[in-house]
Amino acid sequence: MKIALSWLKNYIDLPENIDELAELLTFAGIEVEALTRLEAVPKSVIAAKVVSAERVPKTDHLQLCRVDIGSYDYPEKAEDNTIQVICGAANCHSGMMAVLALPGSKLAEMDIKVAKIRGVVSHGMLCSERELGISENHAGIIELPAQTPIGADINELYELPDAIFELEITPNRSDLLGYKGIARDLAAKLARTLKEPATPELPVATGDLKLGLYNEEPGLCPRYTARIIQGVKIAQSPLWLKLKLIKSGLRPINNVVDITNFVMYETGQPLHAFDFKLLTSREAGAAHPDIVVRKAYPQEEIVALDGKNYILDGDELVIADGKKASAIAGVMGSEYSGITFETRNIVLESATFFPGSVRKTSYKHKISTDSSYRFERHLSAEYADKVSARATELILKLAGGELAGELYDSYPQPEVRKYISVRPARFELLIGYTLSDTEIKDYLQKLDFEYKGKGRHQKGLVESLPALEDKGEAHYYAVPAYRKDISREADVLEELARLSGYDKVPQITLPQQIMDRHAYYAKRKAMQHLVAWGAYETLNYSFSDPKQMQKLGFEPETLPFMKLINPQSQLHSVMRVSLVPQLLDNLAYNLNHGARDIRLFEQGKVYLKTAEGHEEPTKLAAIFCGSRMPGHWQSKPQAIDFYWLKGCFEALLAEYGIATEIRSFQSPYQMDSESFAYYAQDSFVGSIGRIKPAVLAKWDIDSSSLKQEVWLLEAETDILAELSRNKELKFQPLSRFPAVSRDLSFLAPENISFGELKSAILALDSNLIQAIELFDEYRSKQIAEGFRSLSLHFVLQDQEKTLTDEAVEHLMARVQKTLIEKYEIKMR
Amino acid sequence: MQNQLAAMLQDAALKIAACQTANDILNTKANYLGKKSLLNSLYSRMRELEPSERPAFGNLLNEARQKIEALLNERNNAIKEKSWQASSRSLDYTMPGVPGARGGYHPLTIVKREVDEVFLSLGFEIAEGPDIEDEFHNFDALNTPADHPSRNLADTFYLEGGKLLRTQTSTVQIRVMEKHKPPIRIISPGRCYRNDKPDPSHSPVFTQVEALVVDKGISMSDLKDTLQNFAVIMFGSQVKSRIRPHFFPFTEPSAEMDISCMVCGGTGCRVCKQSGWLELGGAGMVDPNVFDAVGIDSELYTGFAFGLGIERIAMLKYNIPDMRILFENDLRMLSQFRGELQ
Numbered sequence A: 001m002k003i004a005l006s007w008l009k010n011y012i013d014l015p016e017n018i019d020e021l022a023e024l025l026t027f028a029g030i031e032v033e034a035l036t037r038l039e040a041v042p043k044s045v046i047a048a049k050v051v052s053a054e055r056v057p058k059t060d061h062l063q064l065c066r067v068d069i070g071s072y073d074y075p076e077k078a079e080d081n082t083i084q085v086i087c088g089a090a091n092c093h094s095g096m097m098a099v100l101a102l103p104g105s106k107l108a109e110m111d112i113k114v115a116k117i118r119g120v121v122s123h124g125m126l127c128s129e130r131e132l133g134i135s136e137n138h139a140g141i142i143e144l145p146a147q148t149p150i151g152a153d154i155n156e157l158y159e160l161p162d163a164i165f166e167l168e169i170t171p172n173r174s175d176l177l178g179y180k181g182i183a184r185d186l187a188a189k190l191a192r193t194l195k196e197p198a199t200p201e202l203p204v205a206t207g208d209l210k211l212g213l214y215n216e217e218p219g220l221c222p223r224y225t226a227r228i229i230q231g232v233k234i235a236q237s238p239l240w241l242k243l244k245l246i247k248s249g250l251r252p253i254n255n256v257v258d259i260t261n262f263v264m265y266e267t268g269q270p271l272h273a274f275d276f277k278l279l280t281s282r283e284a285g286a287a288h289p290d291i292v293v294r295k296a297y298p299q300e301e302i303v304a305l306d307g308k309n310y311i312l313d314g315d316e317l318v319i320a321d322g323k324k325a326s327a328i329a330g331v332m333g334s335e336y337s338g339i340t341f342e343t344r345n346i347v348l349e350s351a352t353f354f355p356g357s358v359r360k361t362s363y364k365h366k367i368s369t370d371s372s373y374r375f376e377r378h379l380s381a382e383y384a385d386k387v388s389a390r391a392t393e394l395i396l397k398l399a400g401g402e403l404a405g406e407l408y409d410s411y412p413q414p415e416v417r418k419y420i421s422v423r424p425a426r427f428e429l430l431i432g433y434t435l436s437d438t439e440i441k442d443y444l445q446k447l448d449f450e451y452k453g454k455g456r457h458q459k460g461l462v463e464s465l466p467a468l469e470d471k472g473e474a475h476y477y478a479v480p481a482y483r484k485d486i487s488r489e490a491d492v493l494e495e496l497a498r499l500s501g502y503d504k505v506p507q508i509t510l511p512q513q514i515m516d517r518h519a520y521y522a523k524r525k526a527m528q529h530l531v532a533w534g535a536y537e538t539l540n541y542s543f544s545d546p547k548q549m550q551k552l553g554f555e556p557e558t559l560p561f562m563k564l565i566n567p568q569s570q571l572h573s574v575m576r577v578s579l580v581p582q583l584l585d586n587l588a589y590n591l592n593h594g595a596r597d598i599r600l601f602e603q604g605k606v607y608l609k610t611a612e613g614h615e616e617p618t619k620l621a622a623i624f625c626g627s628r629m630p631g632h633w634q635s636k637p638q639a640i641d642f643y644w645l646k647g648c649f650e651a652l653l654a655e656y657g658i659a660t661e662i663r664s665f666q667s668p669y670q671m672d673s674e675s676f677a678y679y680a681q682d683s684f685v686g687s688i689g690r691i692k693p694a695v696l697a698k699w700d701i702d703s704s705s706l707k708q709e710v711w712l713l714e715a716e717t718d719i720l721a722e723l724s725r726n727k728e729l730k731f732q733p734l735s736r737f738p739a740v741s742r743d744l745s746f747l748a749p750e751n752i753s754f755g756e757l758k759s760a761i762l763a764l765d766s767n768l769i770q771a772i773e774l775f776d777e778y779r780s781k782q783i784a785e786g787f788r789s790l791s792l793h794f795v796l797q798d799q800e801k802t803l804t805d806e807a808v809e810h811l812m813a814r815v816q817k818t819l820i821e822k823y824e825i826k827m828r
Numbered sequence B: 001m002q003n004q005l006a007a008m009l010q011d012a013a014l015k016i017a018a019c020q021t022a023n024d025i026l027n028t029k030a031n032y033l034g035k036k037s038l039l040n041s042l043y044s045r046m047r048e049l050e051p052s053e054r055p056a057f058g059n060l061l062n063e064a065r066q067k068i069e070a071l072l073n074e075r076n077n078a079i080k081e082k083s084w085q086a087s088s089r090s091l092d093y094t095m096p097g098v099p100g101a102r103g104g105y106h107p108l109t110i111v112k113r114e115v116d117e118v119f120l121s122l123g124f125e126i127a128e129g130p131d132i133e134d135e136f137h138n139f140d141a142l143n144t145p146a147d148h149p150s151r152n153l154a155d156t157f158y159l160e161g162g163k164l165l166r167t168q169t170s171t172v173q174i175r176v177m178e179k180h181k182p183p184i185r186i187i188s189p190g191r192c193y194r195n196d197k198p199d200p201s202h203s204p205v206f207t208q209v210e211a212l213v214v215d216k217g218i219s220m221s222d223l224k225d226t227l228q229n230f231a232v233i234m235f236g237s238q239v240k241s242r243i244r245p246h247f248f249p250f251t252e253p254s255a256e257m258d259i260s261c262m263v264c265g266g267t268g269c270r271v272c273k274q275s276g277w278l279e280l281g282g283a284g285m286v287d288p289n290v291f292d293a294v295g296i297d298s299e300l301y302t303g304f305a306f307g308l309g310i311e312r313i314a315m316l317k318y319n320i321p322d323m324r325i326l327f328e329n330d331l332r333m334l335s336q337f338r339g340e341l342q
């Protein structure tokens, strides 16, 4: 629902700051979905009179106007106070009062300058509502009331500046579907007074017209009221009324229809007006027409105000005259009985309809109107007469006429007043802080809940008050009829929490954040990776024997052992400083038990003496020997080697998202030329390499009879966890353009590494080259001594456009040129 | 010309029926519908007819073309269907499939991980601390008297330089309470050490998980709730739990926790020594002296703690008879647990 600040201010004094008000609404539970500011127009936008308007020759719509700007000071003004303005609007005519933006005016959407249109000079522009920013209407220029004085202040006329709030009203709150309801909530929240329009005092009925009213469906229409006003003069509404409707997103029609809309937006209760003369009687020759509230006849047709013909199936409730349906109840009136400029006598309907029936009809015929929207959300029947009086008062004032007879009112089963009990203690239990009895009373009374006294708590709504006593735990309130959403104590507690503010709800328990979740899951990840690569986890004692490290090739005296005072044996005399000896124990044990193709790992702490005391870093070690895959009759076994292990470790590093470089590595227990270390920003993160047969021999593993190489992977789990901390994966947009593949085979000198070639190629165009995959390496007698054949697969892709063959060939030619010139490569 | 057409149609039907491959279809199509086909020449010879006869003959030609196209399509589909049928083969489905290369976790890791998950889902956090501890965190702060036998060399491993190997992970609770204000809900899993010779039910190195909850209004009832919750998630909904009085220096009152024997369901068997109950670990309400040692107001806050042995749970759960098996790392043991943890 769209509401204008200027209109809302009629019912309550509000804070000046618009953002503050928007915040206030949202935190009262009335969410502001959009806020549009209507800026004040400059002083150079004035009310002006079009004195003459003539068609500009050879144009079909431009008019050359002389516009009277009165005493406004403008250099090009003629002696008769007029200036020349070109206007393209069809409704521009001589004699009208219009809004003129003089050159130099800065409007929301444009700056007005002296312009030459079709060779004719125009000093400014006559404005539509859109140019003033008050609506989207651009169909014609604004016609101000004839009595508006020339030079009148447009900001005053249009109540500018202003703000339009687009509100999301939750479906339970039918009472918020009008300005007064919103103001009432704000009044409760701000502890201010709601400014209600004075109760109308209607004149004595003097008219002679009469009406018959028959409510045949009181179940679907709990209340129907009708009032005859005779002798009205249908005309355009005054500017103030039009403006209110326009700013709320409604289109002004005529004074009577505008008043029904105005009152609907003020009170939330829809109204409808019929042309009395067009209503017929049930019986021929009767003295007065009739209104019949009934279900539609099957196949009954009605042409509604939207000009469409609806064929009803009999379930819909209609408001009919003696012969045919003149409105789909609560949804839309008929075309034939609507108010026109010829209407003299009207019937004003103010009624309530059963929400389910209106919802069904609206859904079935796909008509949603301001009226159906409100009736679907359950309005109380208690206010139909009061709303009717408010509209009647305005009609008499703006359209004249006199009342004929009293209010026709069919209200067979008046709504029963209901009470609800609220326990203040319950508020604290549910919401988490206390409100005093007085605060509770203040908030609820502002919402029209009437305090009755204390008593014993009862669940839900009750129709009669229990015995009231001073010491009762619960407070009894009469629920206002319009609050159909209040049926339990919890509903009232919600009202209190909403008004006193969710920001007051205390946050008692802060998140503890003791756990280092990242480190915990980073450790899991390393283990998961090794399990996926076929390794079994081992767990070994934290104790060790210094001799174990000696077997690996270390001088035990140089190692930072933490020594036990009371070890159970020499074997358990120190805390371990490496995971490797025990993994070799595990390997030897399992080989001795006949296992082959073994993969084992352990992730655990080692314990290192330091100058300050000691450290307990978590490390990872894995040992591998034998076949890459478990044996299968369809495939030939292939042994684990350096490249398998490299793939395994680099895949792990990739899972952590860590960029590393590989360097040569010296280790006492691994082959010098077959061991490599990985570094990330100069931190050692791990190593891979082949264990020396001489070291294996110390564990009684005879590599020549085993015929399986033993490979080792070691990683610094703690450092990997640290380096991967705060790394966030971000989705990369997918290229909409196809990737292109190319293969390239060549002979490369043996002394040039694949890595060197790859970086040289990537350096040529790292945007276009998405991937370079090596898919073959071989040597043979056909290949010159000192060369090897390499085959590369290129994936090329442009993120911005489709790659042309030309671009691909150009790039591949550059690749070849670089390879040949820089690396003495021979193309094949 | 009409006779020619009829003969051609008959001929085409025979040739199409004789097609065996997709290539045959293409050739036959060229012969009967291509540029040099009879049909095509008949189209050009239409002008030899009287103008009045042309539309009828034109229709005949079109019909003939459609007929041939339909026959070709039908035959083509039949050939394809036949080749798909031919791709079916018979298999000796008893021969072994390709084995996966996945390894597996150690059973102690599996059990520890399950315990972690249970407590994480109950809103606990996991806190870890050092294995090598000082006497304050392992004994003093846990209200252990200076002359308590557990401090002996026969019970606790000591290191050069005065440090020791923690005998329980309650040390982590102390470290957390020193640094963090309540509310605290943590478990602290980790290795612990006691000077026991390895035997079927003892190991000098073992794994413990301790739980600690400190907040306002924590009572023994919360301890019972948490224990029962843990037991049900870990061992199944039919499992019952109980606590019975015991003594620990760092809890007051102290208790031992039992769960109903899942081997016999509580009726009594060899595993539970006919009692129907299995001992799970120690528990109790945090001793006020422990709170004093870490500077938490014991008038304002209360808490409970309990400890579980991971080895014991693993042995109960998987029916492992001897604790030493867990540290042998025999692949014949390890590979049995391959499917236990994802």
Ligand SMILES: [Zn+2]
Pocket: B261, B262, B263, B264, B265, B266, B267, B268, B269, B270, B271, B272, B273, B274, B276, B277
């Ligand atoms: Zn049992």
